[in-house]
Amino acid sequence: MKINDALSGAALVALGAALLWHIQGFPPMPGQKFGPAWFPGLVAGGLIACGALLVDAQLRSAAPVPLLALPAWMRRVRPAASVASVVAGLVFYVFAADTLGFHITAAALLLLWSRLLGAPWQFALPVALAATFVIHLAFYKLLKVPLPWGLLERVVF
Amino acid sequence: MTLEVLQQAFALVFDPYVLWVILASAAYGLFVGAIPGLTATMATALLVPVTFFMPPVPAIAAIVTATAMAIFAGDIPSCLLRMPGTPASAAYTDEAYAMTRNGQGEVALGASLVFSVIGGLFGTAVLFVAAPALAEIALKFSSFEYFWLVILGLSSAVFLAIGNPVKGVVSLLLGLLVASVGLDNPAAFPRFTFGNAELTGGLTLIPIMIGMFAFSEILRNVAAMERPWEMAQANIGNVFHGMWALTRRYPMSVLRGSALGTAIGALPGAGADIAAWMSYAVSKKFSKEPEKFGTGHVEGIVEAGAANNSAIAGAWIPALVFGIPGDSITAIVIGVLYIKGLNPGPTVFMEKAPEMCAIFVVFFLANLLMIPLGFAAIKGAKQLLRAPRELLMPVILLFCIVGAFAINNSLFGVLLLLVFGLIAFVMEENGFPVAPAILGMVLGGMLEENFISSMIKADGRLLAFFERPIAGALGALTMAIIAWPLARAWLRRKRNRQ
Numbered sequence: 001m002k003i004n005d006a007l008s009g010a011a012l013v014a015l016g017a018a019l020l021w022h023i024q025g026f027p028p029m030p031g032q033k034f035g036p037a038w039f040p041g042l043v044a045g046g047l048i049a050c051g052a053l054l055v056d057a058q059l060r061s062a063a064p065v066p067l068l069a070l071p072a073w074m075r076r077v078r079p080a081a082s083v084a085s086v087v088a089g090l091v092f093y094v095f096a097a098d099t100l101g102f103h104i105t106a107a108a109l110l111l112l113w114s115r116l117l118g119a120p121w122q123f124a125l126p127v128a129l130a131a132t133f134v135i136h137l138a139f140y141k142l143l144k145v146p147l148p149w150g151l152l153e154r155v156v157f
Numbered sequence: 158m159t160l161e162v163l164q165q166a167f168a169l170v171f172d173p174y175v176l177w178v179i180l181a182s183a184a185y186g187l188f189v190g191a192i193p194g195l196t197a198t199m200a201t202a203l204l205v206p207v208t209f210f211m212p213p214v215p216a217i218a219a220i221v222t223a224t225a226m227a228i229f230a231g232d233i234p235s236c237l238l239r240m241p242g243t244p245a246s247a248a249y250t251d252e253a254y255a256m257t258r259n260g261q262g263e264v265a266l267g268a269s270l271v272f273s274v275i276g277g278l279f280g281t282a283v284l285f286v287a288a289p290a291l292a293e294i295a296l297k298f299s300s301f302e303y304f305w306l307v308i309l310g311l312s313s314a315v316f317l318a319i320g321n322p323v324k325g326v327v328s329l330l331l332g333l334l335v336a337s338v339g340l341d342n343p344a345a346f347p348r349f350t351f352g353n354a355e356l357t358g359g360l361t362l363i364p365i366m367i368g369m370f371a372f373s374e375i376l377r378n379v380a381a382m383e384r385p386w387e388m389a390q391a392n393i394g395n396v397f398h399g400m401w402a403l404t405r406r407y408p409m410s411v412l413r414g415s416a417l418g419t420a421i422g423a424l425p426g427a428g429a430d431i432a433a434w435m436s437y438a439v440s441k442k443f444s445k446e447p448e449k450f451g452t453g454h455v456e457g458i459v460e461a462g463a464a465n466n467s468a469i470a471g472a473w474i475p476a477l478v479f480g481i482p483g484d485s486i487t488a489i490v491i492g493v494l495y496i497k498g499l500n501p502g503p504t505v506f507m508e509k510a511p512e513m514c515a516i517f518v519v520f521f522l523a524n525l526l527m528i529p530l531g532f533a534a535i536k537g538a539k540q541l542l543r544a545p546r547e548l549l550m551p552v553i554l555l556f557c558i559v560g561a562f563a564i565n566n567s568l569f570g571v572l573l574l575l576v577f578g579l580i581a582f583v584m585e586e587n588g589f590p591v592a593p594a595i596l597g598m599v600l601g602g603m604l605e606e607n608f609i610s611s612m613i614k615a616d617g618r619l620l621a622f623f624e625r626p627i628a629g630a631l632g633a634l635t636m637a638i639i640a641w642p643l644a645r646a647w648l649r650r651k652r653n654r655q
Contacts, residue, residue, distance in 0.1 A: 001583060001586060001587075002586065002587060003583070003587050005587075008587065012327060019334070022349075023348075026346060026348065027344075027346065029343070029344045032609075032613065033612070033617055034343075034608075034609050034612055035344055035346075036342055036343075036344040036346035036348055038609075039333075039337055039342070039601075039604075039605045039608075040334065040337050040348060040349075043330050043333050043334050043337065046326065046330045047327065047330050047331075047334075050323050050326050050327045050330065051327075053323050054323060054324075054327075057323070071380075071586065073380040073381060079379065079380045079381065079382065082379045082380070082382065083376055083379050083380050086375065086376060086379055086554065087376075087575070087579065089554075090372075090558065090571065090574070090575040091575065093558055093571060094568050094571050094572050094575070097568060097571075098568070102559075106555055106558075109551070109554075109555070110551045110552065110555060113550070113551035113554065114547055114548050114551045117379065117382060117546070117547035117550060117551070118382075118547045119545065119547040119548050123545070123548060124548070127548045127552070128551075131551075131552045131555060132555075135555060135556065135559055138207075139206075139559050139563060142210075143206075143207070143209070143210045143563065144210075145559070145562070145563040145566065146566055147559070147562075
C-alpha cells in the first residue's frame with residue numbers, strides 16, 4: 001500500500017503529540033533532572049519534527065501523488081487473496097491455537113495457504129501433514145516447546 | 158591470545174556435535190541464500206529459536222556458517238535467473254546475468270564462489286586481530302564513550318541507508334520507541350505498558366525480528382508469486398577454471414573489495430548489501446575499462462563479491478566488542494549472545510576467551526567449507542531453484558509462528574510477529590528502511606542508560622561529554638557525520654536557486 005508522504009508525516013506528528021501528552025503522567029526521578037519521560041519525550045519530539053519535514057517536502061513537490069495508492073498485486077484476485085489469507089491465518093492461529101491445538105490449526109493453515117498459492121491437492125495435503133509432524137518432532141519432542149494439544153489432548157493422553 | 162586458548166577453542170569447535178551443526182547449517186544457509194526472496198537475515202531470525210536450545214558455541218557456529226553460506230549462495234540465482242538470492246547480491250545481479258547470457262556462466266559463478274571465500278577469510282582475519290585489540294582499548298571506556306559510540310552507530314545507520322534520510326530517522330525513532338516500552342529503564346518506571354503484564358518486561362525482540370525480517374519477506378513473496386522462474390543456463394561445467402588468472406589480473410580489486418567490505422560491515426547499521434553496492438561503484442570508478450561494466454564484465458563481481466562476504470565478519474567486530482551490531486544479522490546475534498551468557502563487551506575477550514576464539518575458528522572453517530559445499534550448491538542449482546515456492550512459503554510461515562512462540566512459550570510472541578511483520582511490510586513499500594528501526598530497538602536501552610549515568614556523573618553539564626579524549630573525538634566524529642549530509646543538502650539547494 002503506497003501512502004502519500006504527507007499523510008504518513010501527519011500520522012507521525014499525531015503519534016508524537018500523543019506520546020508527549022501521555023508522558024506528562026510519568027513521575028520525575030527524585031533528585032534527578034532526567035526522569036523516565038525524558039527519553040520518550042526526545043523520541044516524540046523527533047517524530048514530530050520528521051513528520052513535519054515529510055509533510056513539507058510533499059506539499060512543496062510539484063507532482064500530485066494520491067493519498068493512498070493500491071499496488072498492482074492488490075488489484076489482482078490471487079495475490080491479494082494469498083496475502084489476506086496469510087494475515088488472517090496468523091490472526092486465526094493466535095486465537096485458535098489454544099482451543100484447537102497446534103496440530104489441527106497448523107495442518108489446516110498449511111493446506112489453505114499452499115492451495116491458495118497454487119499447489120495441487122496431491123502435494124498440498126501430504127506436505128501439510130508431514131510439515132506439521134516434522135515441526136512437532138523438532139520443537140515438541142526435541143526442543144521441548146510446549147505446543148498446545150487442544151482438541152487432541154483427550155485423544156493423545 | 159595464548160596457545161592454550163587456541164587449543165581450547167579448537168577442542169570446542171572440532172567436537173562431533175558442533176561439526177554436525179556446522180554442516181547442517183551450511184546446507185541450510187546455501188538453500189536459503191539461493192532461493193530468491195529468502196535472505197541471510199531471515200535465515201538468522203529463523204535459526205534463533207533452534208539455537209535457543211544449544212550450548213553457546215554450536216549456537217553461534219550455526220549462525221556464522223549459515224550467514225556466510227547464504228551471502229555467497231545469493232549469487233547463484235543472480236547468475237542463472239537474474240534475481241538476487243539475497244539483497245547482498247543485488248548490486249551485480251545484472252552483470253552476472255549478462256555474463257551467463259554471453260556464455261560465461263561458469264566464470265561468473267566461479268568468481269562469485271572463489272572471491273566470496275577470499276573476502277570472507279580477509280574479514281575473518283581482521284575480526285581475529287581487530288576485535289581483541291579494540292577490546293583492550295574499550296576496557297577504559299566509560300559511559301561517555303559508550304554514549305557517543307551508540308550515537309555514532311545510530312547516525313551511520315541512518316545516513317548509510319539508501320534513500321530518504323528523513324525516513325531513516327523516522328525508522329530509527331520508531332525503533333527507539335519500541336525499546337522504551339516496559340520497566341527496563343533507569344527509573345524502573347513501567348512505560349507504555351497500559352497495565353498489560355506481557356509489556357512490563359519490555360517487548361521481546363526475537364519475535365519482532367522474525368516478523369520484520371521473515372514474515373514481511375514472505376508477504377512480499379506471496380504478493381509476487383505468479384511468474385515462474387526460468388534458468389538462463391541449465392548445465393554448469395568447471396567453475397574453478399581460470400580463477401587463478403582472475404586473481405592475478407585483479408589483485409587490487411580483491412584487496413579493495415575485502416577491505417571496504419570489512420569496514421562497511423564494521424560500521425553499525427550497514428551490512429553486506431550496502432558493502433556490495435559501494436564496492437561495485439568503487440570498482441567501476443577505478444577500473445581501466447569502466448565502459449565494460451554492465452555488459453557482462455567480471456571485475457565488479459570480483460570486488461563486490463569479496464566485499465559482501467567480508468562484511469559478514471566485519472559486522473561482528475562492534476557486536477562483540479561494544480554490543481553494537483554492525484548489521485541486521487548481528488543485531489539478532491547480540492540477543493543470542495546475551496541468552497548464551499556471552500554478554501558482548503570488552504571483558505568477554507578475557508572471561509570467555511576460548512569461546513570468543515572458537516567464533517573466529519568457526520568463521521575460518523565456514524569460509525573454507527564454502528569451497529566444496531558452494532561448488533556442490535552450484536552443481537545442484539537446477540534442483541535447488543526448482544523448489545516449489547507454493548509449498549515452501551507456507552512451511553516457512555509455520556516455522557516463523559512456532560519460532561516466535563518458542564521464545565517465551567507465549568502466543569503473545571505470535572502476535573508481535575504479525576504486528577511488526579505488517580509494520581515492516583508497509584514501511585518498506587513506502588521507502589522507510591527497516592534496518593535503522595532494528596538498531597534503535599537493540600540500542601535504545603543502552604543509549605538511555607549511558608546518557609543518564611553520564612549526566613549524573615557530570616552533574617548535568619553537557620560539556621563533560623567532550624572532556625575525555627576518546628569521548629571528545631568520538632563526539633566530534635559523530636557531529637561531522639550528522640552535519641555532512643545536512644551541509645550538502647543545503648549547498649545543493651543554494652546552487653539550485655542560483
